[in-house]
Amino acid sequence: MEYLKLNNDVKMPVEGLGTFLMSPAEAEAASLAALEADYEHIDTANAYMNEKAVGRAIAKSGVARDKLFISTKLWPSVYEAGDAAIEGTLNRLGLDYVDMLILHQPVGNYLAAWKTMEKAYKEGKVRALGLSNFPQEKIAEVIDHAEVKPQLVTVECHPYFAQSDLREYLSQYGIVIEAWYPLGHGDKGLQEEPVFTKLAEKYGKTPAQVILRWNVQMGTSIIPGSKNPAHIADNADIFDFELTDEEMAEVAKLDGTKKYYEATEEALAGYLAIKPDFDAQE
Secondary structure, X not given: OOEEEOOOOOEEEOEOEEOOOOOXXXXXXXXXXXXXXXXXXXXXXXHHOOHXXXXXXXXXXXXXXXXXXXXXEEOHHHOOOOHHHHHHHHHHHOOOOEOEEXXXXXXXXXXXXXXXXXXXXXXXXXXXXXXXXXXXXXXXXXXXXXXOOOOEEEEOOEOOEOOHHHHHHHHOOOOEEEEOOOOOXXXXXXXXXXXXXXXXXXXXXXHHHHHHHHHHHOOOEEOOEOOOHHHHHHHOOOOOOOOOHHHHHHHHOOOOOOOOOOOOXXXXXXXXXXXXXXXXXX
């Protein structure tokens, strides 16, 4: 494993397991498989409805808590819930603290939620703070109002959309980008790009492993999701080779080709109406 040093000096594993779109049973099994494959970072969220399952996997794994990096995200429906939002997610995970707490969507009273997160940060219930899906102007708004600046911004990021402009903006604050589509939403076309098939052959890796390696060398945190134990292990087998500067430049030629997700105002407004009973998850 390789690590990123966040702007508050917290050490974060560069790769973790994402549990988006996993049922509780799937998330528990995948998290256990990841921990058995020496992953140290598991990512979940209120809205994934599998925080309890991730917590069960952590408990069953027997891995010491201080060896793990656990991330979760607050959903907009709890942005104004104050301390209860933090306590709820900790209780569901069965943990005394989380390593990274993230605001999931840039809607609702996210500034109030950020203040709540800052309080939890100062109390030791959270070790680092982040934003998910926030556009640059809203990231700037949070930074302007924040006492504790963000450590992480989670966005779509892959060789087709390397987030060059956002990356440059965040660099002045030492904020890390985390990619939630590091493999381009499982796009076979991306993995079949000649640059990746050529490099995969050279290094004895799969195109997917080469793409994940590119992300890591860009300084990007990655959370590829998989329910297949073999794929989970393969996704972490990327730390025994390194792309050259020339090869990184070749991959850079793909930037600007494709984006998979576009947040519309209608979709963002719809998130405010989604108010699950998070404690009812299995």
